[in-house]
Amino acid sequence: MSALLDIDGLRALADRHGRRPAGGRPGAAVLVLGADWTGLPAPDELGSLLRRVPVAGVRLAEAVDLSGLPADVTARSIALVRECSSIGVRLSWSLSLSPDQMGMVRILDHLPPPGKVTVLGEGELPLGHWRSAGSFGLFYFRKGPDFVSVVDQRSEATNRFIVDDAVLIDVLRQGMSGCAWADVTRTPQYAAAARDLVGKGLILRVGDYCVTLPVHMRRWPVGTLLLGGTLAAAGTKKSVLTVDRQL
Secondary structure, eight states: OOOEEOHHHHHHHHHHHOSOOSSOOOOOOEEEEOGGGOSOOOHHHHHHHHHHSOOSEEEESSOEETTTSOHHHHHHHHHHHHHHHHHTOOEEOEEEEOGGGTHHHHHHTTSOOOSEEEETTTEEOOGGGOGGGTOSOSEEEEEETTEEEEEEOSSSSEEEEEEOOHHHHHHHHHHTTOEEHHHHTSSHHHHHHHHHHHHTTSEEEETTEEEEOSEEOOSOOTTOTTHHHHHHHHOEEEEEEOOOOOO
């Protein structure tokens, strides 16, 4: 059985060990997050810590309950699941939602598949409904100099977006940790950018909070070279995202 580690323990190990050499993740401990949904780290801090300290995996102690958790906790939880996918750490988590939230599965199923999806009052949803269980790289972005390239394969055709507007990029950046909608729509220009990104499915609004959805693809795991052939066969649609400044 793996040893368990909380976020404070991981921080202490990071302070003690400093940066670890590249390659492998041999640690035997499992990092547990979300006990009572208190003390959740920011995704960028979690990513930094896990790149310095090896762990066997990350576990969310409680189900991400879309019908009951506060909006800020939901946004932060989604951001943490997305960050674990980005850095390639093994993740154990579960999802709970009400019947009228079934559409959220199609919004979130580019993320690592949960061990269980529970529909309140109806039981478990078969994981075959979770597309990333059988497909890799459904929705991700790569950073370039002064632009972000987004690939969206959640539909039959592959869409590629080049985001080169500084305001749009800043909204995406703020949403990486999950942030208050009021903070990211603080000016008319930012409000237009945020609405545009929500409309295109790059940001999810959860009540008074929002979170960036595509995974930051830092490197391809071994075994995904066949993806290139999949992209070529599927066909690709390219577009450039610019903010509509006429409010």
